[in-house]
Amino acid sequence: MTDVLHVVENGVSWITLNRPEAMNAVTWDQRERIIALLAEASADPAVRAVVVTATGRGFCAGADLRGGPSARAGDRVTGDVARMIRQGAQRFVGAVLDCEKPVIAAVNGTAAGIGAHLAFACDLVLAAESATFVEVFVRRGIVPDGGGAYLLPRLVGPQRAKELMFFGDALPAAEARAMGLVNRVVPAEDLEKTARAWAERLAQGPTRALALTKQLVNASLDTDRTTAFAAEATAQELCMTTRDAREGVAAFVERRAASYEGR
Helix, strand or coil, rough: CCCEEEEEECCEEEEEEECCCHHCCEEEEHHHHHHHHHHHHHHHHHHCCCEEEECCCCEEEEEEEHCCCCCCCHHHCCCCHHHHHHHHHHHHHHHHCCCCCEEEECCCCCEEEEEHHHHHHEEEEEECCCEEEEEEHHHHHCCCCCCHHHHHHHCCCCHHHHHHHHHHCEEEHHHHHHCCCCCCCHHHHHHHHHHHHHHHHHHHHCHHHHHHHHHHHHHCCCCCHHHHHHHHHHHHHHCCHHHHHHHHHHHHHHCCCCCCCCC
16 A cells, blocks of 8 residues: 555646555655655646645544654754754645645645644645644643644734644634634535645646745745835746746737646
8 A cells, every 4th residue: 555645637736645544644754755746746847736635534643753764762862853853844844835836735634733734834725524633742742843833823823823732622624714724614525526626726827826926925924025025026027927927918918718838
C-alpha cells in the first residue's frame, strides 16, 4: 500500500494521505513525499491547482515520528529539537504556503496537531460535517509547532487562537467555519465532489495571477502598507506580461468568456 496516493487529473494534483489505520498520522517519509509533490506542482505548467486530502476517518492525526530518523531523548544535545522542527514540521507547512498553485484542503475527519496546521496553511479549506480540528499540543505538555502560533492568530485573532491552544479542545467543523478557519462545510459524501469542482474551477483560471495573488495576501499579513503597495505594483507588472492577462483583456474587449492556459 502506498502511504501517499497521487494523481493529476484535469490540471489538478490530488495528494492523498493513505494510512487510514493510523488516522493518517504523518510519517517522515510521507512528509518528504508531500513536500516533493508540492514543489513539483509549482514547477509543472500542467498542474494548476492542488488538493490535499486523506482516506478513512482521519485527515491527519498529527506527526508519527517512527517513520524517520530520530534520537533517543537521552542522546539529544541542545539544538537537536529546534533543528528537527525547522527541517520537519515547519518545512512541511512552509511547502504548502510557498506552493505557487492554489492548494485546497479537503478535510475528511480529525485534523490534529500538525494535521490541523497542514489544513490551515492551505489557501482554501473544505471540511466534512464530521471533521474536527484539535490543537493537541497542550495535551502533551508542549508548545504548538509547525507554524501554529503563526497561522492561527492571523486566521482567527490572538484571543481565539489562545483559547484553542490553551485548552486543546476538539473544534467541530461548523464551529471552525464560524471562526473563519474553514471556507465551507459539506456532508461527508459531498466532500470529494465539492473539492473537485473548486479545484477544477481554479485549474481553469489565470494560474500565474492566482500565484501572485496568493503571495501578495500571505505577505500582506507581515508587512506595512508601503511595502505591500510596492509588492502589489510589481506583481501587476509581472502579471501583465502573461498570456493569460492578454487573453483576459482581449476577452473583455470582445465580450466573450476568457480561455486561460495558465501561462
